[in-house]
Amino acid sequence: MTIWYLMRACGLVALLAFSTAVGLGALSTVGWHPERRLLHQLLHRSIAVLGLIFLLLHLTFVVLDSSVPISVRAVLVPFTAPYRPLAVGLGTIAMWAVVLAALSGWTRGSFLRNSSETGERTWRVVHGISYAGWALSIAHGVLTGTDTGTWWTTLTYVLCAMAGAAALVTRWRRREPRRVLDRRGHLALVDRGTR
Numbered sequence: 001m002t003i004w005y006l007m008r009a010c011g012l013v014a015l016l017a018f019s020t021a022v023g024l025g026a027l028s029t030v031g032w033h034p035e036r037r038l039l040h041q042l043l044h045r046s047i048a049v050l051g052l053i054f055l056l057l058h059l060t061f062v063v064l065d066s067s068v069p070i071s072v073r074a075v076l077v078p079f080t081a082p083y084r085p086l087a088v089g090l091g092t093i094a095m096w097a098v099v100l101a102a103l104s105g106w107t108r109g110s111f112l113r114n115s116s117e118t119g120e121r122t123w124r125v126v127h128g129i130s131y132a133g134w135a136l137s138i139a140h141g142v143l144t145g146t147d148t149g150t151w152w153t154t155l156t157y158v159l160c161a162m163a164g165a166a167a168l169v170t171r172w173r174r175r176e177p178r179r180v181l182d183r184r185g186h187l188a189l190v191d192r193g194t195r
Contacts, residue, residue: 007061008147010054012156015137017051018098019160022134023167025127030174045105052102055095084144091140097133100126134164 024044028037062070070088074081079089104111104126111123138157147153 001067003061003065004067007058007065008145010058010061011141011145012153014051014054014058015141015160016156017047017054018130018134018137019164021045021048021051022130022164025130026164026167026171030171048102048105052098055098059095087140087143090136091144094133094136094140097129097136101128101130101133104129131164131168 021044024040024047028040028044059075062068062075063072068083070081070083074088075092075095078092079085081088081092104123108123108127111119111126113119138161141153142148142157145153148157
């Protein structure tokens with residue numbers, strides 16, 4: 001039973017960390033002073049790494065838990081778990097989306113190396129997969145969690161969803177012009193509504 005508690009606790013902490021990281025990431029371009037923006041990005045990345053650590057612990061405890069037979073293969077391949085295959089499969093897809101977003105964050109420089117608008121746009125699309133992973137992780141918790149329906153897990157899921165949605169809405173409503181380099185290498189501002 002201890003492993004079950006650890007598995008559930010690590011999953012919820014990972015969800016809280018990823019919800020915070022998604023919120024900070026969504027708000028990363030919303031009117032931050034350059035000095036605070038650096039601190040903001042450090043906080044975003046640090047909390048995302050914390051989420052990855054707790055995700056790894058969650059997955060380890062899922063495999064170690066003897067009450068539900070979920071193998072390493074079922075953790076890595078969506079919809080192959082014998083226990084609630086749809087719900088666990090959503091969690092697997094969420095995991096891969098979060099891992100892809102983390103890898104894109106760590107390799108952002110290679111996307112932007114040629115200073116092209118295409119590289120930045122590609123990075124934003126790949127890194128933006130984190131939003132889908134975050135939403136799927138909430139669905140995974142709601143559908144898989146044996147304590148779903150208790151007041152505290154319901155509150156956790158609702159607060160995570162509301163905080164993330166509020167951050168996304170704020171970002172979409174207060175979008176700043178993109179900073180790109182023109183052909184001569186000079187900084188130019190491009191309205192996000194134009195190509």
